[in-house]
Amino acid sequence: MPDTVNQAGPAYGIRERIGFWLRNDATRLLFPSVCLACGEPGVDGLDLCADCLAALPWQPPSCIRCALPLRIPTGDDTCAACMLDPPPLAATRAACLYDAPLDRLLPRFKFHGDLAAGRLLSQLMARAFSGVPRPDALVPVPLHRARLRRRGYDQALELARPLAGALDIALRPDLLVRQRHTQPQSTLDAATRRENLVDAFVVPGTEPLPAHIALVDDVMTTGATLHAAAEALLDAGAARVDAWVCGRAL
Numbered sequence: 001m002p003d004t005v006n007q008a009g010p011a012y013g014i015r016e017r018i019g020f021w022l023r024n025d026a027t028r029l030l031f032p033s034v035c036l037a038c039g040e041p042g043v044d045g046l047d048l049c050a051d052c053l054a055a056l057p058w059q060p061p062s063c064i065r066c067a068l069p070l071r072i073p074t075g076d077d078t079c080a081a082c083m084l085d086p087p088p089l090a091a092t093r094a095a096c097l098y099d100a101p102l103d104r105l106l107p108r109f110k111f112h113g114d115l116a117a118g119r120l121l122s123q124l125m126a127r128a129f130s131g132v133p134r135p136d137a138l139v140p141v142p143l144h145r146a147r148l149r150r151r152g153y154d155q156a157l158e159l160a161r162p163l164a165g166a167l168d169i170a171l172r173p174d175l176l177v178r179q180r181h182t183q184p185q186s187t188l189d190a191a192t193r194r195e196n197l198v199d200a201f202v203v204p205g206t207e208p209l210p211a212h213i214a215l216v217d218d219v220m221t222t223g224a225t226l227h228a229a230a231e232a233l234l235d236a237g238a239a240r241v242d243a244w245v246c247g248r249a250l
């Protein structure tokens, strides 16, 4: 996959859209699906072969609040840490653990413009979340404008758009804005991550928010970004905010 998407700007112009389509959707009309992890023929309408599909690290029984796997499934679905210090997220759903092949597919999607990998990851999320309580709206965790310009596309929005379509949920990227250009979270420790995010998100509108919102993001690591985004929505009047992520890093 050429890396030209990252240099394309401004984001989401007609030329970028046609470029995405030619590199991604158009090739699907001509070629059968191929496993993005190993190159074998895809199965089940996915760009994954039977073996890689069977080996996916689907999320095991986990804490409802933070999506960390429960070591001893006791019937109680909240971990001790979340009981003591409840996070702002009412529920966190993860499709998979952030493990192979997600640890290769997600960076390909996020940093190298591989939208076919993004489409596959969104399909996995739709399968994982088809049975969970539906929110009133999906809100992708926004990128700051400057990072969007550099990257050329917003990975959370690209996951959320097909997911909203597949599950018939309203997609509302307009409800939340990233107003501060924060340092990449991956370069910081946990305490600095939280500090980095103070006032990073703002709800720009004045209309009442949907009561139940699910934030969509690619990976949850410490949860600091999702917590900051959830707090902004709760402060602005949302009654409940969940997180829906593709991969949960341990």
Ligand SMILES: [Zn+2]
Pocket (backbone or CB within 6 Å): 035, 036, 037, 038, 039, 040, 048, 049, 050, 051, 052, 053
């Ligand atoms: Zn495969």
Ligand SMILES: [Zn+2]
Pocket (backbone or CB within 6 Å): 063, 064, 065, 066, 067, 068, 078, 079, 080, 081, 082
């Ligand atoms: Zn927990």
